[in-house]
Amino acid sequence: MSRFDFDTLPDRRASGCNKWTRFDADVLPMWVADMDFAVAEPIRAAIAARLAHPVLGYGVPQAGLKARIAAWLAAQYGWQVPVEAIVPMPGVVPGFNLALRATCARGDGVVVQTPVYPPILKAPANWDLRRLDAPLTPRDEVDLDTLRGALAQAGQGGRGGAFLLCNPHNPTGRAFRREELEAMAQACLAAGVAIVSDEIHCDLLFDGRRHIPVASLSEEVAARTITLMSAGKTWNIAGLNACWAIVTDAALRARFQRAIAGVADHVNILGLVATEAALAEGEPWRQALLAYLQANRDWLLGAVEARLPGVRMHCPEATFLAWLDCRRSAAAADPQGFFLEHARVGLNPGPDFGPPGVGFVRLNFGCPRATLEDGIARMGRALGQA
Ligand SMILES: Cc1ncc(COP(=O)(O)O)c(C=O)c1O
Structure with a gap:
């Protein structure tokens, strides 16, 4: 048995959190991406x-933190990054907006x-930029021709435009393979487009996969890339608003630092x-978490197939998010509304x-197994009665 307790559901209703206060009290919230697990003891x-200490003045990242981050990048992904390339920031969403x-x-x-994650979808409009969609295929794979076509239209404002990558990908749970990342990065280089890479879910990969930061592919790719990472998702501390950007190219980093100033x-x-x-x-806790989440994922795959008629899901390779295709189910017309009304389960609308x-x-599915089982039982009953 794990020495960490992922089975107890903390009562979060009076904790001021968004997840458990958005819906009525009888609704089981399974939406926003934080987990219903106690934060690791250390x-x-x-x-x-x-x-x-009684004083909470302005903080400033100490040298030890950047060294710790650099050591993490080297140990986890084999990515050697000089400490000066690391820029601590208050969040990945502000990070990719300011990178644009x-x-x-x-x-x-x-x-x-x-x-893709809604704040990514909305980010271009925040800066009067044109959003160019390059949809994934129905198997959640990269459609390179579509991507190249979109990249070719990116540079019309004069600076070259950007590719706002999400890897691992929210909501599909894809952890892009090296060949896919190489093909995407090459397409960006060929089109003269910068890469802004949201890698917030990078420490939540299943089945022994290893995350590949797109900027770690080559110096040439790194020179055009702003990467964003955080401990927020993995260790369930998103409300503390801390993350870090990695910008190895000095000129690009200076531009980024001007943008965030x-x-x-x-x-x-x-x-x-x-x-x-x-x-x-936090590594022992993370390893135990990964085992727990992977078991939840495997249980969910079977439960969706057996108990949610007409609903399908692909197997997430990373994250604690499942993307449920309800188009052949009784909930097809408005699945979020259907499950909220008839199952009393709060989900994110596709x-x-x-x-x-x-x-x-x-x-x-970042919740105790019993909570997950409750949610699926509610959804199954709602579909059965529809
Ligand atoms: C892909 C992705 N990026 C960014 C965030 C949020 O990042 P932050 O809280 O650091 O702004 C989330 C949270 O769900 C996410 O899934």
């Missing part, structure tokens, strides 16, 4: 130790792979403490992830 201890500001000019295009160049002091503790002491999301919902 992280809570580090935060408590910091709070034992650094790499694009008004009128340029930003290529996104739909269906005055907007997102400060990090919450507790977020810095928690991030360092996660990387320094259309929020772009046009290919019509008829889909996203379900968060």
Whole structure:
């Protein structure tokens, strides 16, 4: 048995969190991407130790944190990054938005792979940039011709435009293979398009897979890439608003630092403490979490097939998110509304992830097994009665 407890459901309703307060009290929330697991003990201890000091002034990332991040990148992905390339920030969403500001000019295009995490979908419009969709195939694979076609239209504003990659991919759970990443990166280089890579789910890969940062493919790719990573998803500390960007090219880094100045160049002091503790002491908990999530995923695959008539899902290779295709089920017309009304389960509506999301919902399986079983039982009953 694991020495970590992932089976107890903490009561989060009075904790001020979004997940458990959005819907009525009888609704089981399985939507926003944080997990219903207690934060690992060493992280809570580090935060408590910091709070034992009575002053909470402005924090600044200490050299030890950047060294810790660089060591993590080297150990986990075999990626050697100089510490000066690491830029701590208050969040991946601000990070990729400001990376667009650094790499694009008004009128340029930003290529996104739909269906995709809604803030990625919305980011281009925040900067008066054109969103160019390059949908994944029905098997959630990269359609290279479509991608090349979109990239070719990206540079019309004059700066070259950007490819806003999400790897591992939310909501499909794809962890792109090396060949896919190489093909995507080559297409960007050929089109003169910058790469902004949201890799927030990079430490949640299943079946022994190893994450490949796109910038680690070659110096040439790294020179055009802004990568964003965080301990937020993996260690369930997203509310602490801390992440880091990696920009190895000095000129691109200077542009990025200008873009974040005055907007997102400060990090919450507790977020810095928690991030360092996660990387320094959180590995045993992460390994146990991965085993638990993978078992949840495997159970879910079987349960969807056996108990949710007409619903299908692909096997997520990473993340704690399942992308449920309800188009052949009784919930097809509006799956999110159907399951909310008839099952009292709160899911993310597929259309929020772009046009290919019509008829889909996203379900968060980062919860105790009993909670997951409850959610699927509710959904199964609703479909059975439809
Ligand atoms: C792909 C992706 N990027 C970014 C975020 C959020 O990042 P942050 O909280 O650091 O802004 C999420 C959260 O669900 C996510 O799934």
